[in-house]
Amino acid sequence: MGTSKAAITGVANTACGKLEGSTCLGLHAEVARGAVADAGLELGDVDGLLCAYSFTEPHPMLASVVAEYLGIQPAYSACVSAGGATGGLQVMTAKALVESGMCRHVLCLTGDNRLSGMAPGAAVAALAQFGHGQFEVPYGITIPAAYAMVARRYMHDTGLTASDLAHIAVTTRNHARRHPDAQMRKPLSHDDVMGSRVIADPLRLFDCALISDGAAGILVSAAPTGNGAEVRIVGAGQKNTHEHLISAPRDLQSFGCKFSARDAFAEAGMTTADIDVAEIYDSFTITLAIELESIGFFPKGAVGEAVSGGALDLGGSLPCNTHGGLLSFGHSGAAGGAFHVVEAVRQLRGQADDRQVPDAARAFVHGDGGVLSAHVSLILERQS
């Protein structure tokens, strides 16, 4: 590939879970220093800063607040806010910033302590406000309920079953069990998932993402820093079709992932067959099932049989969410989708330890925000 493509030179994540004593800004600082050190650089080398948003630090100028906390004055800083697509969108934006020559090193930070820093149930209540204030929230909508409506129709139309979805939860947990920073590392059986309490029918507890404290840092640079394997961002695409479920594509199938992935693959000059490892947004088991089919990794109606047959396992045809995803690694707001990027980079560098996909050279990463509303796809490649 052309050497003008932006590189990911540093990554860092905190552990995920209930991090007692943590603060939103403290978590940001931990991964800021971690990502920069990973690249062999110093914070003073950073000339671009992208932050997101936080429930516990709800300042509308979070990038300025974080820069102040870190004691840096980058030449460029901004907030990126696209829900679960934020991590991917930060990287896509940083790619443009360095490829245009505007910045050399753009630090992308996401983090929140929404588990330890909020009252029980407060995060669920805050997330419900993502619904339309006049035409959804008065009906008692929640994020799981919105995805449950998508799930019921998708299952009706394609034959996907609750048992198929349970296989996704189990596979993802098995991945998380190999990651020391994952929030959920206890064994999880198919029966455990099928017997867990109903959250929003047909979705059960283990079909749903966690709520976590945690943060992620990703350094995007104009050129490799010579520290570790060279990982380039060879493709990126975005597509948003709606924000609220009432205005989603009428068939509840034609979501933006199909188009964001198409554009990313076109830029990279690749197809799904070229991908060695995939890190795809899994806010719910149904999210991953729909995205795998819409992006084209499996034909429509085939993902159920594929996942129950082990396709997403380490030795499967498409090892997927090898860190444990939002379902078992952790979900701390905007950082949730950024963990997928961090894991893809580790896989391409051969630093994924017990969960390493042998010789992984090409990774597909996808994030989605809202109710399958905002989509960003990335293709990362290790340069030989």
Added chain:
Amino acid sequence: MTDPVHALPLPTPNAESQAFWDACADGRLTLARCTACDAVQFPPQNSCTDCGGATGAPFAATGQGQVFTFTINHRAPGPAFADRAPYVIALIDLEEGPRLMMNVINCAPEDVTIGMAVRVTFEARGEMALPQAEPA
């Protein structure tokens, strides 16, 4: 005074939706067409989502529709809805085209199905009324 955490949320009308909610308070469901392309616009707003044209005067909807999909929601978003759980939230496709979110009420949650015919009724909430769906 009602504790806001325990009160069911009320829609907050704005200048573009006030007429819709006023009609609901009168027990009437109204929609509006684009004056340029004739598309039925929902949610109520001054410009058409399809073409950007101006939205015309409201007309009375039939209130007939079908369940496109639904969930039986067990985990309420907060204390206000906890007493109702489990409750049905559905996407209802109205005869005129628009898709609205409503609760399906006046029937057992387990009797709701995809494709089920429903009609709009109204639930009083404070001084306002919320469109809701019941079996047709």
